[in-house]
Amino acid sequence: MEENQKGKEHPLSIVINDAVKIFTDLGFEVASGPELEDEWHNFDALNMPKDHPARDMQDTFWIKGQNGKVLRTHTSNVQIRYMENLTRSGKKPPFAVISIGKCFRNEATDATHEMQFYQIEGLMIGEDISMANLKGILSHFYKKMLGEDTNLRFRPSFFPFTEPSIEFDLKYKGNWIEMGGAGMVHPKVLENCGIDGSKYQGLAFGPGLERLMVIKYIMPDIRPAYHGDLRFNQI
Amino acid sequence: MLISYNWLQNYFEEKLPEPEKVAEEVTFHSFEVEEMDKVENDTIFDIKILPDRAHDCLSHWGVAKEISAIFDLEIKNKEYKTFTPKPTELKIEIQDNKCLRYMGRIVKNIKIGESPDWLKNKLNTIGQKSINNIIDAANFVMFDLGQPIHCFDLDKLESSKIIIRNGKIGEKITTLDKKEVNLDNSILIIADERDPLAIAGIKGGDKAEVDSNTKNIVIEVANFNPTTTRKTSKKIGISTDAVKRYENEITPELCEKVMNAITDMIYALAGGEMEEIVDIYPQKTEQRIVLISINYINKRLGSNFSKEEIESVWKKLNFGYKEKDKEFEIKIPFLRIDITGPHDLVEEVIRILGYNRIEEKLPKDGPWGNSLKDRPLINEIFYKMLWARNKLLTDGYSEIMTYVFRDKGEVEVLASASDKKFLRNNLSDGLKESIKLNQLNIPLLDMDEIKVFEIGTIFTKNGEEIHVAYGDKKEIKEINLDKFVNEKLSSEVHGYFSVEKFLVLGSTASQGTSEETSHSLTNSRPFKMWSLYPFITRDIAVWVPEGTAPEKLIEIYKSFGTELLIKEPKLFDSFTKIIDGKEKTSFAYRLVFQADDRTLTDEEINVIMTNITNKVLSLGFEVR
Numbered sequence: 001m002e003e004n005q006k007g008k009e010h011p012l013s014i015v016i017n018d019a020v021k022i023f024t025d026l027g028f029e030v031a032s033g034p035e036l037e038d039e040w041h042n043f044d045a046l047n048m049p050k051d052h053p054a055r056d057m058q059d060t061f062w063i064k065g066q067n068g069k070v071l072r073t074h075t076s077n078v079q080i081r082y083m084e085n086l087t088r089s090g091k092k093p094p095f096a097v098i099s100i101g102k103c104f105r106n107e108a109t110d111a112t113h114e115m116q117f118y119q120i121e122g123l124m125i126g127e128d129i130s131m132a133n134l135k136g137i138l139s140h141f142y143k144k145m146l147g148e149d150t151n152l153r154f155r156p157s158f159f160p161f162t163e164p165s166i167e168f169d170l171k172y173k174g175n176w177i178e179m180g181g182a183g184m185v186h187p188k189v190l191e192n193c194g195i196d197g198s199k200y201q202g203l204a205f206g207p208g209l210e211r212l213m214v215i216k217y218i219m220p221d222i223r224p225a226y227h228g229d230l231r232f233n234q235i
Numbered sequence: 236m237l238i239s240y241n242w243l244q245n246y247f248e249e250k251l252p253e254p255e256k257v258a259e260e261v262t263f264h265s266f267e268v269e270e271m272d273k274v275e276n277d278t279i280f281d282i283k284i285l286p287d288r289a290h291d292c293l294s295h296w297g298v299a300k301e302i303s304a305i306f307d308l309e310i311k312n313k314e315y316k317t318f319t320p321k322p323t324e325l326k327i328e329i330q331d332n333k334c335l336r337y338m339g340r341i342v343k344n345i346k347i348g349e350s351p352d353w354l355k356n357k358l359n360t361i362g363q364k365s366i367n368n369i370i371d372a373a374n375f376v377m378f379d380l381g382q383p384i385h386c387f388d389l390d391k392l393e394s395s396k397i398i399i400r401n402g403k404i405g406e407k408i409t410t411l412d413k414k415e416v417n418l419d420n421s422i423l424i425i426a427d428e429r430d431p432l433a434i435a436g437i438k439g440g441d442k443a444e445v446d447s448n449t450k451n452i453v454i455e456v457a458n459f460n461p462t463t464t465r466k467t468s469k470k471i472g473i474s475t476d477a478v479k480r481y482e483n484e485i486t487p488e489l490c491e492k493v494m495n496a497i498t499d500m501i502y503a504l505a506g507g508e509m510e511e512i513v514d515i516y517p518q519k520t521e522q523r524i525v526l527i528s529i530n531y532i533n534k535r536l537g538s539n540f541s542k543e544e545i546e547s548v549w550k551k552l553n554f555g556y557k558e559k560d561k562e563f564e565i566k567i568p569f570l571r572i573d574i575t576g577p578h579d580l581v582e583e584v585i586r587i588l589g590y591n592r593i594e595e596k597l598p599k600d601g602p603w604g605n606s607l608k609d610r611p612l613i614n615e616i617f618y619k620m621l622w623a624r625n626k627l628l629t630d631g632y633s634e635i636m637t638y639v640f641r642d643k644g645e646v647e648v649l650a651s652a653s654d655k656k657f658l659r660n661n662l663s664d665g666l667k668e669s670i671k672l673n674q675l676n677i678p679l680l681d682m683d684e685i686k687v688f689e690i691g692t693i694f695t696k697n698g699e700e701i702h703v704a705y706g707d708k709k710e711i712k713e714i715n716l717d718k719f720v721n722e723k724l725s726s727e728v729h730g731y732f733s734v735e736k737f738l739v740l741g742s743t744a745s746q747g748t749s750e751e752t753s754h755s756l757t758n759s760r761p762f763k764m765w766s767l768y769p770f771i772t773r774d775i776a777v778w779v780p781e782g783t784a785p786e787k788l789i790e791i792y793k794s795f796g797t798e799l800l801i802k803e804p805k806l807f808d809s810f811t812k813i814i815d816g817k818e819k820t821s822f823a824y825r826l827v828f829q830a831d832d833r834t835l836t837d838e839e840i841n842v843i844m845t846n847i848t849n850k851v852l853s854l855g856f857e858v859r
Contacts, residue, residue, distance in 0.1 A: 026597075029613075030614035035694075036646070106650070106651060115640065131538075136596040228668060231680065234763065
């Protein structure tokens with residue numbers, strides 16, 4: 001046996017690390033936050049009040065016996081925690097941050113949906129960070145990931161924490177593929193974290209990473225990613 | 236929501252663009268058209284109306300207004316019949332402020348009956364069943380204008396008085412579909428002077444049901460508090476098209492237009508004598524005014540739109556506006572509850588002008604400029620995970636990710652779509668299963684032994700924690716991430732560097748990844764899904780004269796192994812011996828066979844092995 005046979009990487013992990021590299025090269029810092037979250041950081045602070053139909057947009061796992069605790073439905077909770085800390089420490093924008101982490105949705109699984117998935121959350125706030133910057137950054141990211149021959153387009157959508165909100169599609173190998181949601185951070189979200197929403201503005205995005213992995217490596221199904229099967233580590 | 240193309244067409248004099256074109260433009264300017272179905276001579280769109288537009292677009296009228304703005308087509312002016320109504324005895328009393336407006340109208344001597352074919356057909360195309368002309372009219376107007384309507388049989392009421400009040404404990408109502416609901420004082424109901432008639436905004440009761448003998452009716456066009464309607468609906472487990480509209484909030488201002496529309500339609504379908512409308516509207520909604528400047532719009536969008544372009548959007552959306560000191564003062568239509576400030580108007584501008592007008596611009600100055608210098612770029616948790624990962628990979632462990640959901644643990648989720656309701660409280664259990672699985676597959680893996688690791692969150696009664704677990708078939712170790720880094724680090728650098736120092740040193744490199752982990756940016760060898768059928772292994776050992784290259788054997792195995800031989804033959808044993816005075820070498824290879832589409836049989840592999848053996852013998856080698 002060779003003593004120093006290197007272990008094999010998980011493809012999703014490769015995608016995650018590449019994503020981090022691309023964004024940190026652009027000046028983003030990395031942030032992290034809990035997977036088991038409270039309602040404030042997962043919903044309320046993100047402009048999704050209790051008893052609002054917008055909460056139905058995400059099938060949520062609630063925790064038994066722990067009132068108001070959820071498995072985070074997105075990494076957007078990290079936005080809130082990051083901005084709250086910033087304000088608490090007396091700092092102000094500009095800043096740019098990404099967070100990659102596991103999220104959970106209480107829905108049936110199939111070849112393209114899992115109950116657990118990775119999201120990459122980006123947040124950039126300044127005095128004049130614009131929607132054109134959002135398009136520029138996302139486009140830069142996917143070109144680095146998948147090659148120059150990709151194209152990005154926006155479609156109107158709705159998320160309570162961004163305004164305008166968009167879904168974006170990527171043209172890759174001749175097909176348009178739905179990649180994720182993004183938008184300009186809703187001024188209320190900034191205010192909820194103690195940031196002046198009339199002075200500062202910025203962008204946020206949160207596409208899933210499994211989709212990116214699947215199209216990059218041409219995988220038929222995302223489920224084997226979580227089976228602990230080393231045949232998956234072939235990249 | 237299901238929307239009929241022909242129904243939309245009724246809103247316009249001009250011919251609408253083809254359904255495909257409508258679907259495409261609506262998707263890029265308003266909301267996603269998820270499906271399109273051709274039904275007879277109509278096309279039905281399934282449009283995904285998200286909560287921000289559920290105030291004004293859960294209706295054909297709402298979608299027609301979008302189409303009007305997108306294609307710059309004018310909506311026909313709709314005139315309702317004017318009646319000289321008769322005096323009424325109807326009395327309405329609102330006892331609770333969960334009812335925001337209540338309009339009622341008595342219509343006497345109607346002719347109840349079947350609906351005409353055009354109406355049955357229209358309802359049918361959007362999946363609604365026809366009941367009778369009165370109920371159908373109410374349904375039609377709801378899907379047309381977005382406001383729920385209810386009709387009661389006046390003669391079944393205790394008197395001509397309608398009371399909107401909270402339910403009482405012990406009180407019950409049987410709904411139109413014969414479901415008994417226990418009421419309490421959080422549930423708003425519509426009642427006569429004795430009994431509940433309907434659960435406000437949710438479902439009618441059977442007491443005052445309109446049936447084939449009904450002659451006199453009360454039409455209800457009302458508005459209820461969205462939050463309490465939603466809560467009640469969840470509590471009693473009844474969701475209806477009415478709930479969907481009320482819980483998303485619709486403006487009480489809509490009642491008037493809708494009362495006119497439904498009166499008109501009932502008169503046309505069932506005749507009758509119209510009485511005066513009774514309208515209780517305790518607190519009139521104020522029209523919202525929003526100020527917005529061209530500069531604000533362009534700054535948020537990163538665009539350079541002219542005043543004329545922006546003005547064209549207000550016109551297309553039919554927003555009243557005037558200019559005031561370089562700003563637009565926009566009168567927001569009552570139905571557009573979603574527009575609360577200038578940020579919302581920015582979205583209106585860009586979606587109408589088109590998101591394709593947004594350029595791609597990487598920010599030049601800003602967050603990554605000088606102002607960031609005093610901030611740490613390093614995230615300690617992320618960096619530690621990365622370090623632990625690289626350490627384990629270097630030590631020969633392969634990385635796995637397993638499910639967070641398991642069938643036992645300390646933290647449980649409610650109402651899971653899966654049967655695994657617990658969150659893992661360790662990584663070792665998943666690791667153990669992975670090792671077992673991979674151990675069985677070892678001939679497929681190009682590995683001498685199975686060594687795996689996972690870095691991930693575990694959940695205990697005390698909260699969550701990031702763990703590192705690694706091991707092989709003999710032993711699994713699991714440890715907190717911080718401890719792992721501390722231990723491994725100090726043993727490596729003999730305690731000279733603290734973790735803090737290590738992290739500071741780390742920050743001089745790009746956060747994240749070493750060059751070698753980013754190989755995927757350049758290399759994109761496609762992934763190959765494995766066969767789900769079992770594999771068969773066969774070992775073959777052959778004596779060859781000393782000095783014979785083993786490649787010679789490999790060549791034979793590969794060409795006679797057929798496409799069922801899925802791995803490179805693996806040499807697992809070789810030794811040299813003197814036999815009958817000649818030096819000979821034995822090479823033992825393991826061959827792995829598997830098919831993509833079936834379970835292989837021993838017989839077919841036997842045939843392959845016989846072919847291989849014959850070839851080997853024909854070259855004068857000896858099979859052991």
